[in-house]
Amino acid sequence: MQQMTRRADPAPSRWAYKVQRMWLTPSFRTGLRVGLPVVAVALALGVYLGNEQRRTDLFASVEAVKRDFQERPEFMVQTLAVEGANEKTQKAIEELLPASFPLSSFDLNLGELRDQIREIDAVKDVSLQIRTGGVLQVAVDERVPVALWRGPEGVEVIDAYGVRADKLSTRVERPDLPLIVGEGAKKNVTQALELIAAATPIRERVRGIVRVSNRRWDLVLDRDQRILLPEQGAVHALERVIALAQAKELLARDVAVVDMRLADRPTIRMTEIAHKELLRVRGHKAED
Amino acid sequence: MIELYETQRAMRGLRKAALQRGVIAILDVGTSKIACLVLRFDRTDAFVEGEDIGSMAGQAGFRVVGAATTRSRGVRFGEIDAMAETERAIRTVVQAAQKMAGVRVDHVIATFSGARPRSYGLAGSVELDGQQVTEEDIGCVLASCDVPDYGAGREVLHAQPVNFALDHRSGMIDPRGQIGNTLSCDMHMLTVDASVIQNLAYCIKRCDLELAGVASSAYVSGTSALIEDEKELGAACIDLGGGTTGLSIFMRKHMIYADTVRMGGDHVTSDISMGLQVPMTTAERIKTFYGGVYATGMDDRELIDLDGDSGDWEHDRRTVSRTELIGIMRPRVEEILEEVRARLDAAGFDHMPSQQIVLTGGGSQIPGLDGLASKILGQQVRLGRPLRVHGLPQAATGPGFASAVGLCCFAAHPQDEWWDFDMPVERYPARSLQRAMKWFKDNW
Numbered sequence: 001m002q003q004m005t006r007r008a009d010p011a012p013s014r015w016a017y018k019v020q021r022m023w024l025t026p027s028f029r030t031g032l033r034v035g036l037p038v039v040a041v042a043l044a045l046g047v048y049l050g051n052e053q054r055r056t057d058l059f060a061s062v063e064a065v066k067r068d069f070q071e072r073p074e075f076m077v078q079t080l081a082v083e084g085a086n087e088k089t090q091k092a093i094e095e096l097l098p099a100s101f102p103l104s105s106f107d108l109n110l111g112e113l114r115d116q117i118r119e120i121d122a123v124k125d126v127s128l129q130i131r132t133g134g135v136l137q138v139a140v141d142e143r144v145p146v147a148l149w150r151g152p153e154g155v156e157v158i159d160a161y162g163v164r165a166d167k168l169s170t171r172v173e174r175p176d177l178p179l180i181v182g183e184g185a186k187k188n189v190t191q192a193l194e195l196i197a198a199a200t201p202i203r204e205r206v207r208g209i210v211r212v213s214n215r216r217w218d219l220v221l222d223r224d225q226r227i228l229l230p231e232q233g234a235v236h237a238l239e240r241v242i243a244l245a246q247a248k249e250l251l252a253r254d255v256a257v258v259d260m261r262l263a264d265r266p267t268i269r270m271t272e273i274a275h276k277e278l279l280r281v282r283g284h285k286a287e288d
Numbered sequence: 289m290i291e292l293y294e295t296q297r298a299m300r301g302l303r304k305a306a307l308q309r310g311v312i313a314i315l316d317v318g319t320s321k322i323a324c325l326v327l328r329f330d331r332t333d334a335f336v337e338g339e340d341i342g343s344m345a346g347q348a349g350f351r352v353v354g355a356a357t358t359r360s361r362g363v364r365f366g367e368i369d370a371m372a373e374t375e376r377a378i379r380t381v382v383q384a385a386q387k388m389a390g391v392r393v394d395h396v397i398a399t400f401s402g403a404r405p406r407s408y409g410l411a412g413s414v415e416l417d418g419q420q421v422t423e424e425d426i427g428c429v430l431a432s433c434d435v436p437d438y439g440a441g442r443e444v445l446h447a448q449p450v451n452f453a454l455d456h457r458s459g460m461i462d463p464r465g466q467i468g469n470t471l472s473c474d475m476h477m478l479t480v481d482a483s484v485i486q487n488l489a490y491c492i493k494r495c496d497l498e499l500a501g502v503a504s505s506a507y508v509s510g511t512s513a514l515i516e517d518e519k520e521l522g523a524a525c526i527d528l529g530g531g532t533t534g535l536s537i538f539m540r541k542h543m544i545y546a547d548t549v550r551m552g553g554d555h556v557t558s559d560i561s562m563g564l565q566v567p568m569t570t571a572e573r574i575k576t577f578y579g580g581v582y583a584t585g586m587d588d589r590e591l592i593d594l595d596g597d598s599g600d601w602e603h604d605r606r607t608v609s610r611t612e613l614i615g616i617m618r619p620r621v622e623e624i625l626e627e628v629r630a631r632l633d634a635a636g637f638d639h640m641p642s643q644q645i646v647l648t649g650g651g652s653q654i655p656g657l658d659g660l661a662s663k664i665l666g667q668q669v670r671l672g673r674p675l676r677v678h679g680l681p682q683a684a685t686g687p688g689f690a691s692a693v694g695l696c697c698f699a700a701h702p703q704d705e706w707w708d709f710d711m712p713v714e715r716y717p718a719r720s721l722q723r724a725m726k727w728f729k730d731n732w
Binding site: 010011012014016017018020021024025 | 358376377379380382383386387390391392495496
């Protein structure tokens with residue numbers, strides 16, 4: 001029996017031929033291999049996130065997972081421990097910190113917090129540390145107040161570097177600290193302190209020390225007495241005045257100014273009343 | 289003439305573009321098989337300075353990266369007969385070659401053997417007034433050749449300058465830079481039936497490919513089967529194909545004559561089929577396995593089974609001796625060779641200094657053919673196989689692939705043709721500026 005079979009045509013159809021040629025095109029292959037997945041993913045994301053509700057849900061769930069992790073007990077800060085600060089500074093620091101403990105350590109920005117605490121006048125330096133057991137340790141290095149400075153804005157407590165450590169409403173609040181006044185006084189606190197130290201024998205009478213012309217010092221005593229000190233060798237000049245005062249009771253007399261600016265020629269100015277009295281004693285008539 | 293110049297220039301432009309891209313396909317549309325080779329050109333050794341023989345020469349290194357063959361369909365006498373069938377066959381072979389090469393090819397150089405080629409020798413000359421010969425002068429002298437009336441419906445396939453003469457010195461290959469008064473040239477022009485080229489171009493266009501060049505099969509198989517000495521001294525290449533037998537005569541490395549005998553291996557097969565009452569496929573198989581042209585006493589005793597499936601036992605169980613087969617084949621082969629002899633005589637081959645004849649093509653594999661051919665064509669006959677090219681599969685190195693391999697060489701080292709030289713300005717039609725304007729308008 002002869003088989004009536006037709007052999008299959010070996011030729012590709014027009015479409016098979018075109019498709020094969022298309023597949024051999026490099027740009028088409030690259031487009032399909034790279035472009036198609038990118039487009040598909042972008043399309044899927046676009047469709048999914050196109051809905052407002054789904055977008056908020058997604059963000060909320062991501063946020064919730066994040067919060068869950070951050071609020072684990074290992075990361076919680078329970079208490080605050082402030083070291084090296086007096087009560088007033090401690091109160092100021094507590095005001096700066098976020099209101100309520102416990103608090104996640106992820107929410108604490110220690111660097112920013114440190115900068116804020118440094119803004120407090122009384123704080124020279126501070127280091128913050130979250131210690132195990134959920135303790136936020138604030139180690140404060142306070143400024144040491146050495147003097148008071150009276151300026152246009154009022155009375156300030158300053159440390160040895162002339163930096164403000166506190167503000168006072170009246171001088172009476174810190175009677176233990178000497179008062180410094182005048183332009184440029186803040187920058188030369190050390191000199192002022194040396195002079196104050198030299199004036200220890202007349203400590204009760206010293207009211208303050210004044211920087212004159214940003215150049216030299218005047219020591220002001222009560223009863224409006226002044227000791228004018230030179231630019232150079234001020235401590236030595238002051239010691240001379242104190243020696244005079246102890247030997248001849250110079251300052252107990254009716255003297256307005258002891259001028260020590262010229263070391264060779266110390267000068268004394270008397271008060272108006274003392275001057276008249278002296279003239280009277282010498283037998284002169286009053287001028288007026 | 290202008291239209292021809294333009295189309296050939298356009299094809300040359302496409303070929304250049306393809307070489308730039310580095311991939312080009314070779315398509316040999318034969319009567320018995322269609323072969324496709326995909327070539328990859330590497331541009332590293334593309335151009336050697338100072339060795340610019342032709343405008344496209346120097347495109348040296350190429351490699352065959354894809355090769356495919358399929359049984360031809362719809363082709364008779366080297367011409368496309370059933371277009372849809374041929375288109376399918378071209379698709380098959382191009383797809384297979386692309387798949388092997390792994391690249392997509394867009395440009396195709398095609399060759400075919402039929403279309404009644406006819407050779408013309410042209411001569412032209414120009415006056416130079418003692419100037420140096422420049423490239424424009426060569427264009428001028430080529431344009432001054434008086435073109436014969438080759439008839440309507442014909443088209444020029446090749447127009448190659450084969451010889452230049454300056455004053456009384458003849459036989460120059462490259463007259464550029466020399467000084468003389470009269471430059472004359474001889475040109476070989478090959479015309480074919482225009483409809484055949486149109487059909488082929490249409491088929492290739494239907495396969496989404498662009499035709500980047502056409503060549504005559506006789507010419508390209510000559511370039512690959514002849515060795516350099518034979519091309520230089522003078523030789524004829526006879527390409528025994530399936531439906532046609534192409535012959536080309538080469539001298540001084542140029543083709544000077546080409547013709548086609550419209551008979552080939554298929555006619556031998558059909559003789560066997562008719563003589564032995566067997567189908568064509570069986571006849572083809574018997575021819576390739578047992579064929580020959582010289583019978584010996586041994587062949588009387590070698591019996592060939594003629595299998596059939598008609599159902600008739602007596603018919604299906606016949607045997608035939610090999611002598612009988614040779615008796616059928618030999619007269620047809622002799623007829624083909626005698627026809628070739630007549631064409632060679634008409635071309636004046638017996639006046640050539642060297643009369644080497646090279647047989648190639650699938651039909652040259654018949655055992656004993658060289659002996660028979662030397663009796664008919666002359667003493668100097670040899671069997672030729674194509675050149676070896678890089679990457680050609682073993683299956684495609686036989687003599688049947690001479691024209692495909694020759695086309696590779698044609699793509700890599702094209703011969704200078706008339707249209708490779710710029711046409712002299714005064715020969716351009718005055719409307720060229722208008723045409724340029726029209727092109728701008730059409731394209732923008």
